[in-house]
Amino acid sequence: MGRYPTGVSMVASKGSDGPVGMIVGTFGSVSLDPPLVSFMPAKTSTTWPLIEQAGSFAINVLSVEQEAVCRAFRGDHASRFAGEPWREGLTGSPILERAAAWIDCSIESVFDAGDHFIVLGRVVGLDSPNTKLPLLFFQGGYGSFSPGTMVTTEVDLPGNLAFIDYARPLMESLSRLADCECVLGKFEHKNMLIMASAGTRKDSKLSTLVGERIPVVAPFGRTAMAWAPEPEVEAWATSKGPEHRDRYKQMLSSIRQRGYSVTVEADQVSGSEASHALAVLDPGVESGSEGGTTTGTIHSITAPVINDLGAAEFVLGLYGVGKVAPELLEEATQALGAVTTELEHYLRKSAQPKGTTA
Structure with missing residues (x-):
């Protein structure tokens, strides 16, 4: 079991004299309907009788920053919560403010299982307020993991799969450098397919968007449209009415001149037609246009991957960049540019007939 x-x-x-708790590696999900979870305390545990007496408990999924919490549990009950901010949940059970996630439960039932009990809890509330990675235990030590690239199952063309395989390590490296999420999208006719994602966002909007196909309607898709043919640009710029045409075309001109798009935080996309994906991917104001600047919170930096026809076949973006100093922003854009240049070289090379050279 040490290999698991x-x-x-x-x-x-x-508890009757204050909060009580125990560290477990046996927490698991049991049922969605009704919502049930479980954990398995040892029969020798002195804490389990106190939890059973309370009739409720909260599962706090520890983050990688909370290894010290495990060490604190070697002491008495009072010292276990010292220095760790917490609040009471719906059941009165302690919820750790820095936990990666929490699940508040009432005890549903308890089963005998050898030298342990199996405790079922009925979920009354849950949340994952933090984006820090969870803490793991492996072969006697604590650690975490690096999330790999997620790839959509909709991409079934060998050429696209080969491109994602080539882009994967570059995206992971870029995500680590910028400390945010790196997303690869493929521009199709009037749609953007989110093909792959690496890393995690810093804010609570973190969402797995891989596999979503999002309509390209202004202002979304601006980076791809900056390199689109004029008829497509015209249709995009007037998609929300002719009164927006000049402003959107000026935006595209700024992006093309700069070579990439930088958006700063602004009001979220609104309206009944606004999907969650749009609200996460494109709520910003373009820097250098619409009065935007790069002095606030940077929402995204996106750059095109240009094919041999001069169009943006793919768009690579950094999302959830946050407040960064100008020199760090420059470093991120240069790194993004270097990756898109390498991807463009691969794209053109793979498009050549076999037996030819660049």
Whole structure:
């Protein structure tokens, strides 16, 4: 079993003399309907009787920053919560503010299982307010993991799969450098297919968008449209009415001149037609146009991957960049430019007939 990594959770409850808790590696999801979870305390545990007496508990999925919480649980109950901010959940059970996720439960039932009990809890509330990676336990030590690239199952063409395989390590490296999420999209006729994603966003909007096909309607898709043929540009710029035409075309001109798009945080995309994907991917104001500047919180930096026809076949973006100093912004854009240049070279090379050279 030492070859099997496990998550690390604190099961906490409200005891008669204050909060009580125990560290477990046996937390698991049991059922969605009704919502049930489980954990398995040892029969020798002195904490489990206190939790059972309370009739409720909260599962706190520890983040990679909370290894010290595990060490604190070697002491008495009072010291276990010292220095760790927490609040009471719906059941009164302690919820750790820095946990990667929490699940508040009432005890549903308890089953005998050898030298352990199996405890079922009925979920009354849950949330994942933080984007830090979870803490893992493996072969006697604590650690975490680096999330790999997620790839959509909709991409079934060998050429696209080969392109993603080539882009994958570049995206992961870029995500680590900029400390945000790196997303690859493929521009299709009037749509953007989110093909792959690497890393995590810093904010609570973190969402797996891979596989979503999003209509390219102004201002979304601006980076691809900056290199599109004029008829497509005209249709895009007037998609929300002719009164927006000049402003959107000026935006595209600024992006093309700069070679990439930089958006700063602004009001979220609104309206009944605005999907969650649009709200996450494109709520910003273009820097250098529409009065935008790069002095605020940077939402995204996106650049095209130009094919041999001069069109943006793919768009590579950094999302959730945050507030960064000008020199760090320049470093991120240069790194993004270097990756898109390498991807363009691969794209053109792969498009050549076999037996020819660039």
